[in-house]
Amino acid sequence: MSREVNFEKKIKRRALILGLSKTFFTFLVFGKLFYLQILQKSKYGKLSDTNRIKLKIVYPERGIIFDLYDKPIASNRIDYQLSIFKDKKNLVYDYVKKLRGHINFSEMDLELIKDNSNEQDLSDFITIKRNLSWNELEFFEFMKNKFPFLIITKEKVRNYENDLIFSHVLGYVGFKKNVTKKKLSNLKVGIAGIEKKLDSKLLGKDGWIKFETDSKGAVKKELNKKYAVPGGNIKTNLISEIQNKASEEMRGIRGAVVMINCQNGGVNCLYSSPSFNNNEFSDGVSLKKWNKLLADEFNPLLNRCIAGLYSPGSTYKLVTALHAIENQKFNKNKKFLCSGHVSFGNRKFHCWKKEGHGYVNLHEAIEKSCDCYFYNLAKTLKIDDLAKFSNLFSYGQRTGIDIPNELKGIMPDRKWKIKNRNEKWQKGETLNTVIGQGFMLSTPLQITLMTARIATGKKIIPTIITNKKEFENLNISNENLEFIKSSMFSVVNSSTGTAFNSKLPGNYKMAGKTGTSQVRRISLEEREDGVIKNEELNYKLRDHSIFTCFAPFDKPKYSLSVIAEHMGSGSKVAAPIAKRIMELALNKY
Amino acid sequence: MTEIIIKLKNLNWLFIFLVSFLSFVGLVMIYSATFGEESKIFISHIYKVTFGFILMILVSLIDVEFWKKNAYLFYFIGIVLLLWVTFYGYLGKGARRWINFYGLNFQPSEIMKIFLIISLAKFFDEKKFQESRDYFFLILPILIVTIPFLLVLIQPDLGTAMLILFVSIVIFFVSGINWKFFALSGLLSLIVTPYLWGGLKEYQKQRILTLFNPENDPLGSGYHIIQSQIAIGSGGTFGKGWTKGTQSHLDFLPEKHTDFIFSMLGEEFGFLGTLSVIGLICLITYITYHITSSFIHNNFNRIVGYGIITNFFFASLINMSMVIGILPIVGLPLPLVSYGGSSMLTYFIGFGITLSLDRGSNYL
Numbered sequence: 001m002s003r004e005v006n007f008e009k010k011i012k013r014r015a016l017i018l019g020l021s022k023t024f025f026t027f028l029v030f031g032k033l034f035y036l037q038i039l040q041k042s043k044y045g046k047l048s049d050t051n052r053i054k055l056k057i058v059y060p061e062r063g064i065i066f067d068l069y070d071k072p073i074a075s076n077r078i079d080y081q082l083s084i085f086k087d088k089k090n091l092v093y094d095y096v097k098k099l100r101g102h103i104n105f106s107e108m109d110l111e112l113i114k115d116n117s118n119e120q121d122l123s124d125f126i127t128i129k130r131n132l133s134w135n136e137l138e139f140f141e142f143m144k145n146k147f148p149f150l151i152i153t154k155e156k157v158r159n160y161e162n163d164l165i166f167s168h169v170l171g172y173v174g175f176k177k178n179v180t181k182k183k184l185s186n187l188k189v190g191i192a193g194i195e196k197k198l199d200s201k202l203l204g205k206d207g208w209i210k211f212e213t214d215s216k217g218a219v220k221k222e223l224n225k226k227y228a229v230p231g232g233n234i235k236t237n238l239i240s241e242i243q244n245k246a247s248e249e250m251r252g253i254r255g256a257v258v259m260i261n262c263q264n265g266g267v268n269c270l271y272s273s274p275s276f277n278n279n280e281f282s283d284g285v286s287l288k289k290w291n292k293l294l295a296d297e298f299n300p301l302l303n304r305c306i307a308g309l310y311s312p313g314s315t316y317k318l319v320t321a322l323h324a325i326e327n328q329k330f331n332k333n334k335k336f337l338c339s340g341h342v343s344f345g346n347r348k349f350h351c352w353k354k355e356g357h358g359y360v361n362l363h364e365a366i367e368k369s370c371d372c373y374f375y376n377l378a379k380t381l382k383i384d385d386l387a388k389f390s391n392l393f394s395y396g397q398r399t400g401i402d403i404p405n406e407l408k409g410i411m412p413d414r415k416w417k418i419k420n421r422n423e424k425w426q427k428g429e430t431l432n433t434v435i436g437q438g439f440m441l442s443t444p445l446q447i448t449l450m451t452a453r454i455a456t457g458k459k460i461i462p463t464i465i466t467n468k469k470e471f472e473n474l475n476i477s478n479e480n481l482e483f484i485k486s487s488m489f490s491v492v493n494s495s496t497g498t499a500f501n502s503k504l505p506g507n508y509k510m511a512g513k514t515g516t517s518q519v520r521r522i523s524l525e526e527r528e529d530g531v532i533k534n535e536e537l538n539y540k541l542r543d544h545s546i547f548t549c550f551a552p553f554d555k556p557k558y559s560l561s562v563i564a565e566h567m568g569s570g571s572k573v574a575a576p577i578a579k580r581i582m583e584l585a586l587n588k589y
Numbered sequence: 590m591t592e593i594i595i596k597l598k599n600l601n602w603l604f605i606f607l608v609s610f611l612s613f614v615g616l617v618m619i620y621s622a623t624f625g626e627e628s629k630i631f632i633s634h635i636y637k638v639t640f641g642f643i644l645m646i647l648v649s650l651i652d653v654e655f656w657k658k659n660a661y662l663f664y665f666i667g668i669v670l671l672l673w674v675t676f677y678g679y680l681g682k683g684a685r686r687w688i689n690f691y692g693l694n695f696q697p698s699e700i701m702k703i704f705l706i707i708s709l710a711k712f713f714d715e716k717k718f719q720e721s722r723d724y725f726f727l728i729l730p731i732l733i734v735t736i737p738f739l740l741v742l743i744q745p746d747l748g749t750a751m752l753i754l755f756v757s758i759v760i761f762f763v764s765g766i767n768w769k770f771f772a773l774s775g776l777l778s779l780i781v782t783p784y785l786w787g788g789l790k791e792y793q794k795q796r797i798l799t800l801f802n803p804e805n806d807p808l809g810s811g812y813h814i815i816q817s818q819i820a821i822g823s824g825g826t827f828g829k830g831w832t833k834g835t836q837s838h839l840d841f842l843p844e845k846h847t848d849f850i851f852s853m854l855g856e857e858f859g860f861l862g863t864l865s866v867i868g869l870i871c872l873i874t875y876i877t878y879h880i881t882s883s884f885i886h887n888n889f890n891r892i893v894g895y896g897i898i899t900n901f902f903f904a905s906l907i908n909m910s911m912v913i914g915i916l917p918i919v920g921l922p923l924p925l926v927s928y929g930g931s932s933m934l935t936y937f938i939g940f941g942i943t944l945s946l947d948r949g950s951n952y953l
Contacts, residue, residue, distance in 0.1 A: 007765055008885060014763050015882060015895065025906050026871060030864070032913045036822040037860040044822025048856075051819065052835045214839040215816075 053223060054085065054124035054211045057184055060204030061156040063231035065170060065194060067240045068268065068466075073166050074195075077159035080132040082140065083125040085149040085217040089117045092128060095147060102139045103129060108286050116186075125151065127186055131283065148218035151211075156230075158188065158195075161240075163277040165247040168303040169238065169270040169403065169464065171195040172281035188282065193303075194236065194464060197403050204231035235466045237266030245584050246271035249577045254565040255544070256304040256444040257581065260452045262556040264468045265460045267401065268585070269560075270445075272304040306406040309441040310563055312395075313515030314369045314570070315548045316436030318454060318484055321362055323389040324377055326480045332362040338372035342431075349375045349431050352516065352569075366487035367497045369514060371435050378434040383425055386433065387413035392459070392474055393450040395442055401462045409446060412439035437518055444563045447548050451513075452559035454488075455550040457481050488513055489553055498571045499547065502579035508586045512549025512578065514570030517563075519543055542566035547574035551582050558585050596650050601880075601947045607873050608645070608925070608940050612638045612933075614866060615926035618854055621832045622846035622928075630846060630928060637930050641937035648941025653949055656942065657889050660704070660711040664733070667704040670697035671740040678744070686744050696931035698741045698749045703939055705753060706760065706896035708733055713764040714889035727770065730761070745790060748919035752904055759899045760892055813849075816841045817912045821855035821863070828859030846928045848920060852912045866926070867909070874902045880947045894946050897939040 036044065065074035082103070084092055092113055096105050109129050116126045132140070132152070140152060158173045160166060171193020175186075184206055190199035207228035212220045246257035250273035259269035276293060285293075293301055302308060324330035340356035342349045351357065351371040357364070365373035391397055396411025410416070412433060414425040432438030445462060452460045457478065458471040488511035491497040492504075498514040519541055545567035550559040560578050567573035616631075616638060623630045656663075670688065674697050679687040687694040712730050734757040742750040762771070786794070820836035829835065834856035837845045845853045855863045881894030901924050908923040910916040922929045924936045 004886075010765050011763065011891065012882070014765065015878070018759060018763060018895065018899070019878060022874065022902055022906075025903075026867060028915065029906055029909050029913065030867060032910075032915055033821070033855070033860060033863050033867075036818060036913060037824055037855065037863065038826060040822050041825040044819050045825065047819045048823035048836050048841075051816075051841050052839050212835075212839065215841040220839065 051215070052212050054213050054217075054219075055122060056083070056125045056151070056153065056209045056211060057121070057123040057186070058153075058207040058209055058225070058228045059155055059184070059187055060206050060228035061230040062158055062173065062188075062204065063202040064233045065202075066233065066235045067238045067243075068236065068266070069239065070235070071240050072161060073236070073238065073240060074158065074160050074170050076156040079130055079155045079157040080137055081127050081153050081155050082129040082132060083127045083151050083153060085151075085213065085219070086124045086126055088149040088217050089126055091149060092117065092126070095150065096128070099140075099147075102143075103132070103136045105129060108284060111286070112284070121184055123184075123186075130155075130157075148216065151219055153209075158279075158282045160279050160282070162244070163279050164275040165243050165271065166238070167193075167275045167278035167281075168272040168305065169193055169243075169267075170278060171197075171403070172278040174281060174284065191281075192405070193403050194234070198234055198465065202231040202234065205229035236464050237261065237264075237268055237466060238270065238464065239268045239585070239589060241588065242269040242581060242585055243271055245581050247273070247275070249562075249580060250564070253567060253573070254298055254304075255563040255567075255574075256308055257560070257562050257577070258305050258444045258448040259558055259560040259581070259585065260448050260460065260462050262452045262456050262460065262550060262559050265452075265462050265471065266466065267462050267464045268558065268589075269581070270303075270305045270464070272302065272308065274298050274300040276300045303403075303405065304563070305444050306399075306401060306403065308443060308563070309407060309409055310444070310544055310546065311438070311440055311517040312436035312442045312447055312450075313517040313544070313546050314371075314435060315447055315450070315513045315515035315546055315561075316390075316395075316440065316442075317366060317369065317374055317434070318488070318513055319390050319393055319395070319450060320374055320377065320381075320386065320434040321366060321487070322454070322476065322480060322484050323386055324381065325362070325483065326476055327385065327389060328380065330362075330377065330380075332483060335359045335361050336365075336373045336376040338370050340372070342372045342375040344375065344379070344431055345428055347428055349428075363483070363487045363490065364496075366484070366513070367490040367494055369491075369498050374434045375431045378431045379427075381430060381434065383430045383433060384413045384415075386430075387411050387416075392476075393453055394446050395440075395450070399443075399445055399449050399462050401445060402464050406445070407443055409442040410439055411442075436515060444561050447515075447546065447563075448559050448561040451548045451550050451561065452556075454481060454484055455511075455556035455559055485511055485553070488549070492549065492575075498569075499549075499575040501571060502547070502575035504551065504579060504583055504586075508551055508583075509553035510549050510551035510579070510582055511553050512547055512575065514575055515546035515548070516569045517544035517546055519566070539566055543568055545572060545574040546570045547578045549575075549578055549582065551586060558582060560585075593650060596948060597646075599948050600646075600649055600944055601876070604873070604876050604940070604944065604947065605645075607869060607876070608937075609642065611866070611869050611873070611925045612641070614854070614869070615850070615923075615928075615933075617831070618850050618857075618926060619846050619928050621834070621857060622837065622850065622853060624832045625838070634928055637933055641934050644934060645937040645941040645944070648938050649944035649948070651941075651945055653890060653893070653942070653945050656707045656893070657711055657714070660707040663704040664708040667697060667701040668736060668740070671701060671737060673697075675740060675743065686746055693930070696929075698737075698744065698746055698753075699931040699935040700938070701737050701741070702749075702753060702756065702900055703897070703935060703942070705733065705737055706756065706900065707893055707942075709757065709760045709764075710889045710892035710896065713760070713892055714887075727766070746920070747789070748907075748921035751919060752900065752907070752921065755903060756896055756900045760896050763895045764888065764892060813843050813918060814912075814914050816843070817849055817852040818914055820849075820852040821913060824856040824859040824862070826860045828855070828857045828862055831857050833857060847922055848908065848918070848927065849912055850927045851909050851923050854926075863909075870902065870905045874898050877943055880943065880950050883950045884946075890946055890949070893942060897943055901936055901939060 061076050064072050067073050113128050172191055173188040173195050174191045176189055190196035207226040209225040210223040212223050246269050255273055257269055257271045261268055325332050337359050338351055338357035340351050340354050357368055357370040360370050360373055390411050398406050398408045417425045429438055433440055457474050459474055460471050492499045492510050492512050499512055504510045545564040547570045548561040550556045560582055562574040562578040564573045619634045620631050674688050679689045686696050709730055716726055738750055738753050820842050834853055836842045836856050837853040842849050842852055877898035881891055884890040904924050908921045911918045922932050
């Protein structure tokens with residue numbers, strides 16, 4: 001019997017062991033649950049959020065750029081874009097294959113996909129197609145369910161009101177290149193022009209949308225979003241109509257048109273011809289197209305207004321004359337005989353007028369643009385003094401215009417010659433310099449600025465972005481300035497002036513100076529055989545036509561320069577263009 | 590008739606309430622799991638729970654003697670069904686587990702557990718403890734266990750097979766078999782294990798291996814464990830709210846209405862939810878212990894009681910351990926909570942027998 005009792009005890013013991021092991025097991029599970037749900041809650045909470053929440057960056061709208069009269073010249077358009085969920089990027093080519101025929105994937109788009117899929121940025125989505133058309137949108141809306149990992153987003157992208165006319169001054173936007181770690185791979189930044197200069201203001205601040213996706217990456221709903229902050233708007237001094245007029249006038253002509261407001265330095269027109277389509281650039285220009293533009297012999301990418309270098313030609317005579325009477329006590333009534341050439345050393349320096357101007361004084365020399373008068377004047381001038389004085393008119397210096405990549409040109413002096421040519425300055429070179437030839441190179445902006453400064457006697461600084469400033473005086477005597485201005489008046493308004501053809505009709509009076517920028521040096525033999533007429537020359541060797549002017553004469557408002565490459569003398573092409581543009585500006589603004 | 594009323598009156602209604610409450614938790618979770626999707630599963634689950642409940646009450650009215658008398662017959666029927674399923678079974682998820690019975694899929698391995706428990710109980714009840722030192726008499730019970738174990742294993746249904754083995758070992762243990770027997774069979778299994786391992790299917794091996802380091806292969810076999818842990822962990826103390834679980838509703842959690850329903854519960858009801866379910870299971874287990882331990886000199890009742898509750902308790906905790914990453918994922922539903930008819934009906938039948946044991950018990 002005791003065995004039976006013992007057995008019962010044994011059974012009870014074993015039941016107890018079983019119960020205890022169950023309790024132990026329970027505590028094990030309890031412990032793990034406590035660990036997961038209480039101790040590690042935040043870790044797993046975050047993991048569950050990373051699982052389901054996907055981030056889409058919303059790019060900010062760039063600020064709008066306005067012209068002087070609040071007309072938008074750079075704004076934004078709506079762009080519908082197709083994006084794929086990043087985790088599913090291996091599907092992209094399969095999708096492209098399926099969507100082809102309905103949605104047009106160009107070579108550019110495929111390039112974009114390739115670039116973007118290697119991008120490591122914040123966004124959980126990759127843009128695979130931009131600029132969806134309405135048909136494409138409609139198609140996708142209809143087929144959406146078959147492509148659960150694609151989403152359509154509405155983006156605002158840069159759009160220029162006019163493809164061509166503002167391209168150089170506004171610049172364009174594009175992707176930052178050669179940046180290894182990008183936060184926002186699809187953010188476009190200003191690459192050139194105002195877009196580049198004022199990028200930080202125009203850019204704005206990006207936002208985001210958080211989507212909830214399921215385990216397969218299909219978007220379920222929008223959770224929340226932070227709106228992107230649009231960039232600041234910018235008002236410029238540009239006048240659309242003038243810019244437009246300049247582009248019309250310069251059709252088929254290479255060159256530049258620059259107009260500056262003499263009262264506040266505002267740049268009203270900055271047009272370089274030929275131009276390029278900055279909308280195309282902002283949408284992303286293909287390498288092929290880019291190379292084609294680079295190889296273009298007319299160099300459409302060059303902003304000739306600030307980076308095109310030309311000999312100022314006879315327009316520079318204004319500075320020479322002013323220097324002589326202001327600093328050298330030169331008697332402006334002194335007459336020199338122009339017989340068509342001047343001998344200096346063992347060289348002959350020729351006037352543009354082969355038969356000569358006869359006896360002329362300084363006023364007439366400017367009016368008729370007599371070279372010989374200035375050769376004679378040059379004999380008593382020191383190049384270093386002239387160079388220093390020219391700096392006042394920004395020659396050889398950057399004007400400080402508020403767009404990047406401005407060139408300063410060349411204002412030669414003795415130091416420059418030694419440094420750059422490793423030779424001593426030859427006196428004969430001064431003779432070339434005083435008429436704006438030789439080593440001297442300047443930008444159309446510098447020429448315009450010279451005119452503006454002569455017209456006002458103030459150290460005008462050109463600005464594209466609105467900011468009125470008081471300008472300091474040039475400290476040149478009024479009498480001398482008036483003398484130069486009156487000479488310029490005669491250039492346009494006197495029947496013997498070089499630009500008499502371009503006299504303004506009506507009440508407005510314009511003063512100006514023609515110039516011819518020599519592209520080649522005329523050899524002695526050629527002189528003797530008779531100088532070849534421009535029209536007969538190879539196009540590339542023909543002279544540049546330059547005209548710079550200001551108006552109205554009594555109260556200068558606009559200073560304007562036109563440079564027409566290889567179009568011959570200033571009076572023939574540049575001056576009439578300038579006249580028409582000035583006429584429009586004075587009548588309308 | 591009056592006899593039935595008296596029997597009903599004598600039922601342990603607290604126990605019935607706890608069991609029903611657990612099935613109610615199942616209903617709530619399955620509603621959420623199928624929320625916004627097809628409601629077919631939820632409706633079907635309601636039918637199954639109702640049917641299971643009625644079955645439990647019916648079984649509770651049957652006296653225990655009935656099971657004792659017919660234990661081997663049921664065992665035989667069970668084996669026949671298992672053999673049938675082995676050759677003619679309905680194939681699903683790479684395993685032959687189901688019998689299609691008039692359009693209803695039925696899994697004989699589940700009910701086999703009950704038949705095995707009563708057969709072992711009958712055996713150990715008849716063979717007196719004196720013989721427990723003689724190992725040869727154990728050949729028969731070992732065969733009783735091995736046949737269904739192997740039949741289930743080759744389906745293959747690793748989870749149920751392991752549970753059969755485990756419950757059987759517990760029965761041997763509470764029957765008072767000598768320690769030496771366990772030591773010997775432990776040694777034997779050490780020798781046999783490598784051969785068994787070789788016999789496992791590749792996906793089963795993977796499941797066991799990923800347990801040791803789920804992060805190694807987050808999108809492969811470890812993915813389910815990780816996602817399940819994220820679901821439970823992100824639930825925190827109070828959970829994300831009913832039908833608000835992101836892991837479950839956005840399909841990061843696999844099999845959310847069956848094997849991983851506990852993860853979903855953890856996500857939507859938090860630590861309080863999981864704790865309550867564990868508490869409920871412990872309470873049911875405790876009451877069964879209370880009933881069972883009152884039997885003296887009645888090996889059959891005792892073994893049936895321990896067997897049934899062990900089956901329920903371990904199935905529950907193994908399922909939880911799986912989804913929280915303590916044990917490998919072998920594919921076991923959470924008793925009474927997970928969707929799945931055969932398993933739930935089996936537990937209801939088991940509790941019906943427990944209730945009938947309770948009726949016959951003389952504890953106060």
